[in-house]
Amino acid sequence: MWEYSEKVQDYFYNPKNAGVMENASGIGDVGAISCGDALRLMIKVDPATDVITDAKFQTFGCGSAIASSSALTELIIGKTIDEALKLTNQDIADFLGGLPPEKMHCSVMGYEALRAAVANYRGEAWEDDHEEGALVCKCFGVDEGMIERAVRNNALTTLEQVTHFTKAGGSCATCIEGIEEVLAKTNAAMVAEGLLDAAEAFDPSQALRAVRRPKTGKSPLAIKLEPVARPKLTNLQRIRLIEEAIEGLRPFLRQDGGDCELVDVEGDRVLVKLSGACIGCQMASVTVNGVQERLIEKLGQPLRVIPV
Secondary structure, eight states, X not given: OOOOOHHHHHHHHSOSSBSOOTTOSEEEEXXXXXXXXXXXXXXXEETTTTEEEEEEEEEESOHHHHHHHHHHHHHHTTSBHHHHHTOOHXXXXXXXXXOXXXXXXXXXXXXXXXXXXXXXXXXXXXXXXXXXXXXXXXXXXXXXXXXXXXXXXXXXXXXXXXXXXXXXXXXXXXXXXXXXXXXXXXXXXXXXXXXSOTTTSOOGGGOXXXXXXXXXXXXXXXXXXXXXXXXXXXXXXXXXXXXXXXXXXXXXXXXXXXXXXXXXXXXXXXXXXXXXGGGSHHHHHHHHHHHHHHHHHHHSSOOEEEEO
């Protein structure tokens, strides 16, 4: 399990500025619920001064996503648009006392949502309103621009880092070569600009293709979840383990007025039904991610929990 700072936990359990803003000056939407993470940032701007006087958010995602979104609103309120745009995803992570590497994409999502909200306020076309051909990772809707910004802002030099910061390549892995092309091109430009040491830049010839499993449909991150010595489970054994894991979680959910029931298992998709307090906007994503992590730990296999 990941280690979270006290501030991350506080902003997760007690989020600031969560909710809907009426008559927002600008709205930025990034991600998609179907991909597991989505954020809507709403800002109120004083047109006379360009100062952001208020900000609210709605997030579907894990605890880090909620904390990062909440932190973002705290950071931008009181700043002018230009001042807010100087913030980076690392500023969000630093404000929270740090995030696990695997959760840095949550801070990047906040950074991208701010840019989208400002573009909406200014009446500009958001550059990530990409056409189909501009996408690099279709599973998570990540295009070349987002990858390049994440690489530049965080001096990323490996495929794993790009996946941690953007989620690109974290599902079917068919976009790996496309990600590597963007990473190599961006690193080369950074070296030319004196922003990166040539010895640290990504080298496509040294890419970790040898450790990837071709045609498995699993990402490098997903492969890490598979324990080497675990025997192969039959479908019946998998379903029973999933049932046991969910049943073990239900008493804790019921204590908070919620519940989660197994509906069906379709390959690596686990369909569940949430009820009670678990179907609230914020808590639904928390429950789903908690159940998913427990199942992955229990089975040692990558699974995706989907509420139906």
